[in-house]
Amino acid sequence: MSNHAIQVENLSKAYRIGLKEEIPDTFMGAATGWLKAPLRNLRRLRRLNTFAENAGQNGDAKDQLPEKNGNSCEPASDTIWALRDVSFEVQPGEVVGIIGRNGAGKSTLLKILSRITDPTSGRAVINGRVSSLLEVGTGFHPELTGRENIYMNGTILGMTKREIDRKFDEIVDFSGVEKFLDTPTKRYSSGMTVRLAFSVAAHLEPEILIIDEVLAVGDQEFQNKCLGKMNEVAHSGRTVLFVSHNMAAVEGLCMKAIHLSGGQLSHIGETHDVIAGYLQHGLTIASEIDLSDHPRRVRGMQSVLKSVSISLGDGSSVNQIPLGSDIRFDVVVDPPRPIRYARLAIRLFNSVGLRVTTCHNEYQHPEPIAIAGKTTLRCIMRNCRLAPGAYTVNLQFDDHRVALDKIDSCAGLEIIPTDIYGTSRVLPTHAAIVFPEVEWSVRAGGMGERLAASFKAC
Amino acid sequence: MFIDFRELYQYRDLFRFLVWRSIKTRYAQSVIGIGWAVIQPVFSMIVFTIIFGNLAKISSDGVPYAVFTLTALVPWTYFSNSLSESAGSLVNNTSMISKVYFPRLVLPLSAVIAKLLDFFIAMLLVFGLMAYFRIAPTWNVVFLPLLVVLMMSAAAGLGAWLTALAIQYRDVKHAMGFVVQLLMYAAPVVYPASLIPDRYRLVYALNPMVGVIEGFRAALLGSRAMPWDLIGVGAASAVVLLLSGLMYFRSRERLFADVA
The missing domain is CATH 2.70.50.60 (abc- transporter (atp binding component) like domain)
Incomplete structure (x- = not known):
């Protein structure tokens, strides 16, 4: 046993995507294609999982995977490597930001760490109780009331009923929907639903928290409240993994950051350096x-x-x-x-x-x-x-x-x-973000009579 | 370790809320509400009584056909509804599967449990009809809980199989509707098991619902002695179904999020 909170070794994950459909150009072609369709579908559906099986139990079958740079026999045309040989460690209490462009593998990494999906190879060892927030409001049912959905959502996220009972008032308070607690959530505005959902999530108390950009919810005021809550969580000594495109939030919350690029770990280190590297990454300044x-x-x-x-x-x-x-x-x-x-x-x-x-x-x-x-x-x-x-x-x-x-x-x-x-x-x-055109002027004394009067009239 | 019971226990509250969610939302915004749990077997009973009882004159072991078929319809309706409910439980919750970790088994199992409410309500109807025909239950009713457990195991076992298949092959969803309907004729719902030739009796009993239904009739209507042979074979096949179903489910579980 190590004393890391999270230890990731050579983690890889491949996804099979469907091959392009062939479009028949003759009537006969269409007819035979149509007849063969069940067979083709079966093969396609089966392959969704046979691949992961071939690739090994708990990832000891590394040798079966194609080499990073070589073209091996693997039919790579319909295989996407969402993650490739990613290794890192997170110490207890660290708040780590994960950044990268769309498709860099951030969400896949979080899904593996939160045990939603298994890696194709490599392993991830996690010491402690994990809660993951890849979405707010999972399990919300529109027919249930706000109160019921708090319990539903909370238990899905891994809380026990007793824990929710204890925090119920806090959750309701934070969401600001106490008046509608006994109304089915289908009558809520979408903003209210999201606020309620976030409130439940914000009151999780796991040892390790995994968060995917769920901050971008609600109006500005609520977003600030969320960020405040996040800050509180980040400074409570818990281990947090935080995926975001909001560099300001990452910089503010995280002490360490990981930059993923094309499924591979491109840089890990001090948040500031990693962000700087990320923004420069592969950027061309050319005419x-x-x-x-x-x-x-x-x-x-x-x-x-x-x-x-x-x-x-x-x-x-x-x-x-x-x-x-x-x-x-x-x-x-x-x-x-x-x-x-x-x-x-x-x-x-x-x-x-x-x-x-x-x-x-x-x-x-x-x-x-x-x-x-x-x-x-x-x-x-x-x-x-x-x-x-x-x-x-x-x-x-x-x-x-x-x-x-x-x-x-x-x-x-x-x-x-x-x-x-x-x-x-x-x-x-x-x-500043903008440098506006400004005009300064200076006058002796306080505000003039006329100015003060017009101020009052406002 | 093929099933992590400790983990399932940790998630017992989730289990409870899922059961309760499916009960609460099933008949939400409907006029008749929970009455639907009764309507389905009652209408089948009326149709069957007219067609099989009065027109085809199928034997009903000497009890009024209506109560004869209703005692079978109630467990059968439970069985078929919990099969379709559990088969759909993963497919209808793909967003949950792909966003949160929890033992996936709670989804089909909670569906099987939630359907019990409908079952118990429909059972009241059976007792009502028995009172109407002045039929007293035999002392064998003490075995009813056993039959209910057998019925649930069969539903959970087959349900686990179907659920794990349905998430990858949506064909299951399309097949469920009519296959379940046809399967009803492989159980003694509209006819008594005594019509089956003795040679095939034990093969026939491989369908766990045969033992359950005949057991219900024997215990409630007393038309014949408790068919322990049918129940025994059915129980054995239900155990096999349940264990293999759970094992298959477990082996597929880690792929659900990818194939969903």
Whole structure:
């Protein structure tokens, strides 16, 4: 027995995804395909699990797995490695953040650690009672009342009835729905349901807590309350694993962080360093970036966004953009069919992962944009007053309400400080997200009579 | 260790709330509510009495056909309903399976337990009908709890098999409806087991519900002696079903979240 809270050794997890369906082009082809369908389905459904079995009991069958870089006999075409050889340790009482892009394997890791699914190989040893929160409100039934759902949800999360009894008032208090406790939750607003669900979750008292981005619930006030509660949990000496895309939250809560990338552990260490590494990871700052085959295209999207180039308003390309200048985005799209309502979103995220602004033609361009064939869309952001620092850009292209293409962090840009206020002094970058245009004036004495009167009238 | 009883015990409160959730929500927002537990066997009884009792004149061991078939319909309805309920229990809760760990076995087991409420309510109806026909139960009623346990084991065993299969092959869901209906004719619901030739009697009793149903009739209606041979064979096959079902369930359990 080790005295680690969590010990993960060479953890790997493979998923089988369905092979592409063949689309028959003749009537006979369709008919025979249809007749063979049950057989094909059976094979496909069976393979959902035969694979995991072949790959071994408790992961001692490492040798059966394809080597990391070599192409072995494994039919890799329909196999996805969600996790690959991940090893790390967590000491009791540590609060560890897990970061990484979509599809990096974060959720799979949490699922294995919370015993929802078994690893294909490798092992995870956990010492202590675990509660995992991969979702709020699991087991909520719309026909049950708030009170009943508290008990239902609490027991699913591993609490006993006595524990819930003891904390019942606290939970209700925290959720702020005491008036509707005996109303079926189907009559609740979605916000109320989520608040109640989070309240139950927030009152778990396991030795090890595993949390997947459940913070993004409710209105701003409730979110702050949740973060406060999280902070309390994090400082109560419990071991916490925390997955989030909210870098500010990770930085605030965690002392240590793990960066996963493509199913592998890319970096582990001090939160600040790991986040910095994550944000720089594979980012290209270049004048023109080819997007046609981009690794961070969101899964399931088609390649419509072809390239993006970022330059100054006059078209001169620079690596660093001076604060207060115009930034020009030229995005080339090539949709497979003519599009009547093209929507392009250019989103900017700052170094803690906060979305600071969005350029979106639907809201900013007076008429709908119709597109046929290869087209360049240009957006110039005038007088950009975002605080100096590194930003990442994420692009999304929709046909009216249908998302066609989306790429996370496809480009980066850096804004450098300039003397925009003419004081030859620069506001510290951590002091603000935007550097607005401001006007200061000074007058002797207190507020004038006239000013005070107008103040009262308000 | 093939079943972690300690863990199941730790999750006993979850078990309780699941049973209670399924009881409470089953008849929510319905006018007749729990009355549905009675309506299903009563209407089958009426139809069977007319068709099999009056038209086909099937033997009913000398008791009125209505009460003869109802004593069989009540345990049978329990059996078939808990099968379909437990087979659906994982499929209908995939979000729970893929988001939280808990011993998966509590889902089908709680379905089997929850159906007992319907069963007991329907049993009241049986006693009512017996009073109407002035039939007194025999002293064999003391064995009813045993028969109920046998009935539950059979339901839980087959239920575990079906549940584990249904999560991977949704065909189970489609097949359940009519297979259960057909299976009813493999149990002495509309006819007495005495119609079965003696040669096949013990093979026939491999269906655990044969012993249960004939036992119910013998204990309640006293139409014949307690059929211990049928009950014995049925109990043996129920134990095999239960153990193999639980083992199969356990062996599949760790894959549920992936295949769901």
